[in-house]
Amino acid sequence: MLIETGKVVAVESDGLWVETISRSTCGSCAAQKGCGQSLLAKLAGHTTYLWVSLGGRNSADYQVGDDIELGVPEAVVANGSLLVYLLPLITLLGFTLAASELGWGEGATTLAGLFGLVAGGALVRWRAHVTRHDSRLQPVLVDDQQVVSVS
Structure with missing residues (x-):
C-alpha cells in the first residue's frame, strides 16, 4: 500500500x-x-x-x-499507469500499422496514427468515468481504526 x-x-x-x-x-x-x-x-x-x-x-x-x-493499493497505481500510458501508444501503433497495410499514403498513415492516439486517450477517459465510484480504486484512510492488508 x-x-x-x-x-x-x-x-x-x-x-x-x-x-x-x-x-x-x-x-x-x-x-x-x-x-x-x-x-x-x-x-x-x-x-x-x-x-x-x-x-x-x-x-x-x-x-x-x-x-x-x-x-x-500498489496494484491500483501500477494497473492505472499501464492503462494510461500504454493504451494510447498501442492504439497509435495499431492504427498506424493498419493504415500502412492498407497502402495508404504517408500523410494518411500519420493521420491514422494520430487518430489512434486520440482514440486511446478517449478510451482511457471513458474507463476513468466508468470506474470513478469503484471503491476498490479509491484511496482509504490509514489509521489505528483500519487494518492495512496487502492482497
Missing part, C-alpha cells in the same frame, strides 16, 4: 475532502537538483483535492486542518 499524507479541508457526514501535494517520484535521485520534474513540483506544489470515505468512522473525530494518511 502506498501511503500519502494529506490535510483535511472539509468534513462531510460520510467522507472527507483532503488536500494533497504532489511530490516528485524521483526525490532520491542523484540528479534531483538538475531535474525539471523536481523543480516544478517544488515551485508549483500541485495541489489535488480528493474525497475519501470515512468507512464507518465518526465524522466528529475529524476537523478541518487535521493531517491524515491516505493509502492506495
